Amino acid sequence: MNKIKKILIANRGEIALRIIRACKELEIKTVAIFSEVDKDGVWVQKADNSFAISGDPVEAYLDYKNLINIAMRTRCDAIHPGYGFLSESAEFAKACEENDIIFIGPKAEHIALFGDKMASKTAVKKVGVPVLEGTVEPVMDAKEGEQIASEIGFPVIIKAAFGGGGRGMRIVHNAKEFQELFESATNEAIKYFGKGEVFIEKFVQNPRHIEVQIVADKYGNVVHLGERDCSIQRRHQKVIEIAPSPRLSDATRKKLCQTAVNAVQEIGYENVGTVEFLVDDNDDFYFIEMNTRVQVEHPVTEIISGVDIIQRMIEIAGGDKLKYKQEEIMIRGYAIEFRINAENPQNNFMPAVGTITNYMAPGGPGVRLDTSIYAGYTIPPNYDSMVGKLIVYALEWDGVVRKAARALDEFFIDGVVTNIPLHKAIVADSDFKAGKFDTSYLEKKLPTFDFEEHKSKRSIVDKSFILKGSGDLLY
Known part of the structure; x- marks a missing residue:
């Protein structure tokens, strides 16, 4: 050690x-x-x-x-x-x-394996993980791809073989649009990942995007920390993450998590990772990919499990064994993470830059804010638009939704436009409150949201009482 x-x-x-x-x-x-x-x-x-x-x-x-x-x-x-x-x-x-x-983090060989979407799909299939029908070799030619897509049956999805995060990904509904979308996907893959190889697989209509957090030490011990529901997305980019999923049956949850653990154990993976699946209306699930790093959304899992994922990463890398067995990990309550982005929901989510002139952070029991911004901070234009993550927790689903509404209402950022109004609109939506959402949720709901109604109201607290840099009140 x-x-x-x-x-x-x-x-x-x-x-x-x-x-x-x-x-x-x-x-x-x-x-x-x-x-x-x-x-x-x-x-x-x-x-x-x-x-x-x-x-x-x-x-x-x-x-x-x-x-x-x-x-x-x-x-x-x-x-x-x-x-x-x-x-x-x-x-x-x-x-x-x-x-x-x-x-x-994990071994270089496993980072390489799961960075190759086709190789990883083949690897997990060998150890019993369900996968979608699709290509096992890179596709570079549009005509060849169209033939393969016809054999699989439309709709299909084209994905960058060496990328992620929704880049280089296109859904194709029929043969007429295949060539145009194939070229669009490969060009985007080259732009973001330096490689134009793509693969093609059957597209699942309106699935839920469910991922399992695993932790594995160097001695063959593997546990899961439950699942996260990442179905609320915009253009294949996660917007909100929830743990556990409010709509997954206990039987499917158990099977899904055990499948992830078995795969990781068979492959000999070490450290933390996330196994991602699509779940259809019949609760059948299919492997998408594995992320070989800490996820943006790891806080929701930390809150419901009590496990500090970052600390476990460090300890495992240093040679420590897992501190707990699967039966000792207790999942309790619900947590929701809202990605706070400097972008304008009313202008096609255009990224925003500028200086934060006034800042008031939400607080109270069950509210966590992971951010590095403060009043006076200038957001640079060079990086991703995410400036923070608001995480809320409660024992019941109804309670965590109410807490989210309260925390978002308290959250005030001035000087830079953010997507807080989008999150307010989502938590006020009846389908979200009922836990009825899949990956098509935002596409359907965005045209119905009134962002003016949900704009942040100016803080009623006098600015002289706001401590620059934290948003905490001075007493």
């Missing part, structure tokens, strides 16, 4: 701050990195040491050779990649290993 003493955090924003907090509780020193536009980031001040990275604001976080060099210079014995950027780079994980630095 290698006790980790100092960690370089190869990320930025709220996840960097989240990792710093986990490390402080484990009494582990941290080194933060920051690009030129991130010099005012909260995580930069909260880390024990901070190191500037020069060059393009995005490329600077992707230059793994430089990050490894910084880790060595600052005597870090481990690197935590967070999510995004280098978190699913097998090359980065391998380079860490070659330089005697612990990569806090």
Whole structure:
């Protein structure tokens, strides 16, 4: 067992701050990195040491050779990649290993396996996981793809073979639109992932998107921490995540979670990961992909299970065994996470930038806010539009929906447009309250939402009572 003493955090924003907090509780020193536009980031001040990275604001976080060099210079014995950027780079994980630095995540070979959507589909099928009918080899030619799609039967979905996050993905309903959408998918795959290979599989109409959080140590022990419902999406991008799913039967839940555990155990996977499935109206489920990193939505699982996922990642990477057996993990209540994005729901969700002039955070029992923004913070235009995550918890589904409405109503951000009005509209919707939603929910509901009605109202608290940087009241 290698006790980790100092960690370089190869990320930025709220996840960097989240990792710093986990490390402080484990009494582990941290080194933060920051690009030129991130010099005012909260995580930069909260880390024990901070190191500037020069060059393009995005490329600077992707230059793994430089990050490894910084880790060595600052005597870090481990690197935590967070999510995004280098978190699913097998090359980065391998380079860490070659330089005697612990990569806090799975083995490079498993990152590579699950980064290849076709290879991973084949691998899990071999260990008994249900998969959708589709190609097992890359498709590069539109005519060949159209022939395959006709054999599978429309509708089909075209997916980037080496990507994720909804990029390089197109739904094709008939042969007439195949070529245009095939070219669109491959072009987007090249733009975002540098590779144009795609695969084709049967499209499930209006499924639920359910994922299982697993934790595995180096000694063959694997547990799950329940499932999350990520069905509420816009253009294949998750907007809201819920744990557990309010509409999944206990029998399906048990089978789904056990299938994920068995697959991970058979493959020999280590550390944390998320096995994602589509669930149809008959409660049949099919493997989509596995994410080999901590998920944006990990807080909802932490809240209902009591397990600190970031800390477990660090401990497992250092050689610790799992601290608990499956029967010792108790899932209790419901948690909902709302991704707070700097974007305008009334203008086709156009990303917004600018300086936050007034900020009031929600609070009270069962409310958690993971963010790195504050009054006076300028949101840079270089990164993803997500600026925070509001997480609420209650024992019952009705209670967590009411708590969400209250917390969203308290949440006030001025100076930059956000998607808070979208979240307010969702929690006020009768179908959401009844737990009736699938991946088509937002597509159907967006035209019916009145965002003016749900705009944040100006805080009634005098600005002089707002503590800059936290949103907490001074007493």
